[in-house]
Amino acid sequence: MTHSSIPFIDLVAQQGKIRTNLEKAILKVLDHGQYIMGPEIEELEKALGDFCGAKHVISCSNGTDALAMGLMAYGIGPGDAIFVPSFTFAATAEVVAWCGATPIFIDSLDTTFNMDPKSLEAGIQKAKKEGLSPKGIVPVDLFGLPADYDAILPIAEQNNLWVMCDAAQSFGASYKGKKNWNNW
C-alpha cells in the first residue's frame, strides 16, 4: 500500500499563491536599496492599522520582540509580577523573565484554553504574598480565540494592573465585533 504524507504546515503551497508578488516586492527593495526603514515599512504599518482599526502600528521582526517592546515601554523589571496563562507559546512568559520580572502562571480554562479569570485573583494574592509587586496581565488569545476580557478587565482595574494582549495568534480575530481590542 502506498501513502503520501501531508505536511503539517504546507509552506510550498502557501508560497505558490503569492510567489509572483513576492518576487516583484523583493526586486523592488533590491532596486531602491533602502533595506532598513524603507517605504515598505510605512506601507505595511498603514495597511495593518487600516485592517484592525488601530491608530498606531509599530512593526518589528517577530512576536517575541513585540511583546518585549511592550513590557519595556511599561518599564517592568526585577520585583515586578506579570500574570500570564499557563498554556501558551513560550514567548509570553519568556519575555517577562527577559526583562528581569517574574511571570506568574494563571490556570487555563478547559473550555477555551485561555486564561481563567478566577485563577487570576488567586495569582495576584500569591504574588503579593511572595513580596512581588503586581504590575500587569498578559492574556493570550489562543488559537485565534480572544480571552475573556469582560471578566479580566474589571480584575485588572480593581488591582491597578495594565492589560497587554498577546495577539500573536489572533491578528484579525474580533471581540464583540471589534478587531482592535483598544477600542473597547
Ligand SMILES: Cc1ncc(COP(=O)(O)O)c(C=O)c1O
Ligand atoms: C501566543 C504567542 N505569543 C508569542 C509568539 C512569539 O512570536 P514569534 O515566534 O514571532 O517570536 C508566538 C509564536 O508562535 C505565539 O504563538
